[in-house]
Amino acid sequence: MVPYSHFIIVAFILFAIGLVGLFTRRNTLLVLLSIELLFNSVNLLFVTFSGMVGNLDGQIAALFSMAIAAAELFRSKKTVDVSHFNSLKE
Amino acid sequence: MLETVSFYLFAGVLLFAALLAVTLRHPVYSVLCFLVSMFSLAVLFWLLKAYFVAVVHITVYAGAILILFLFVIMLLGFDKEPPALWTNPIRFGFAIGFSTLSLAGLLWIYKIAVCQAARPEPLSQAGTIESIGRLLFSSYLLPFEFLSVVLLVAIIGSVVLAKKEL
Numbered sequence: 001m002v003p004y005s006h007f008i009i010v011a012f013i014l015f016a017i018g019l020v021g022l023f024t025r026r027n028t029l030l031v032l033l034s035i036e037l038l039f040n041s042v043n044l045l046f047v048t049f050s051g052m053v054g055n056l057d058g059q060i061a062a063l064f065s066m067a068i069a070a071a072e073l074f075r076s077k078k079t080v081d082v083s084h085f086n087s088l089k090e
Numbered sequence: 091m092l093e094t095v096s097f098y099l100f101a102g103v104l105l106f107a108a109l110l111a112v113t114l115r116h117p118v119y120s121v122l123c124f125l126v127s128m129f130s131l132a133v134l135f136w137l138l139k140a141y142f143v144a145v146v147h148i149t150v151y152a153g154a155i156l157i158l159f160l161f162v163i164m165l166l167g168f169d170k171e172p173p174a175l176w177t178n179p180i181r182f183g184f185a186i187g188f189s190t191l192s193l194a195g196l197l198w199i200y201k202i203a204v205c206q207a208a209r210p211e212p213l214s215q216a217g218t219i220e221s222i223g224r225l226l227f228s229s230y231l232l233p234f235e236f237l238s239v240v241l242l243v244a245i246i247g248s249v250v251l252a253k254k255e256l
Contacts, residue, residue, distance in 0.1 A: 009200075021111070023188065029121075033124055040131055040151075043143075066143075071243075
């Protein structure tokens with residue numbers, strides 16, 4: 001059995017990678033993709049803690065967070081550069 | 091033994107593919123690397139005995155979100171993005187510094203908080219559809235119903251934003 005701490009460290013590194021993407025990419029889609037990486041890092045933490053505590057509540061939390069991620073919507077504009085966005089609807 | 095080997099293999103693939111996804115210049119390559127990292131993450135969920143979460147993860151991320159990303163890329167036809175290192179070195183340095191700092195902070199919090207917590211006890215039940223479903227429809231019924239409202243708002247909102255005039 002792999003110790004839970006290794007899962008937690010993988011989740012932390014994934015979070016740091018997502019932050020790098022969030023700050024360096026200018027493409028809206030790739031910024032959103034980096035946010036998905038952050039979401040997934042947190043999901044991995046939820047599931048790991050669920051295993052550590054010994055009940056399933058953390059897995060339920062991860063499922064809810066996935067449903068919120070599925071509800072994300074975005075609108076494709078003519079430009080995809082984040083710095084040109086100033087309104088949600090053109 | 092098999093569990094340990096597959097953990098290190100898929101954790102390595104996950105982190106490497108995530109790193110490629112945020113650094114590669116071509117958006118399609120980034121999205122495909124993201125797909126690889128999502129599959130590896132599903133394997134990690136499986137190793138944690140969260141079987142239902144693993145399957146839902148593949149369905150949502152590989153099925154819905156990745157297809158959406160690829161659709162938008164194919165429809166808009168993105169061009170290659172210049173690497174941030176020489177278009178904006180200050181922002182690149184800030185990003186690297188900030189994420190390193192946050193990683194160090196997280197590890198520090200982990201060191202003082204999680205290591206002192208109670209010894210992990212083995213998971214009493216695996217996260218199968220039956221056990222998750224029993225919990226979801228008993229103690230988590232209200233949040234579950236609220237979630238359907240959130241999804242409805244997302245559907246209506248996307249229609250409102252997509253239509254030129256209502």
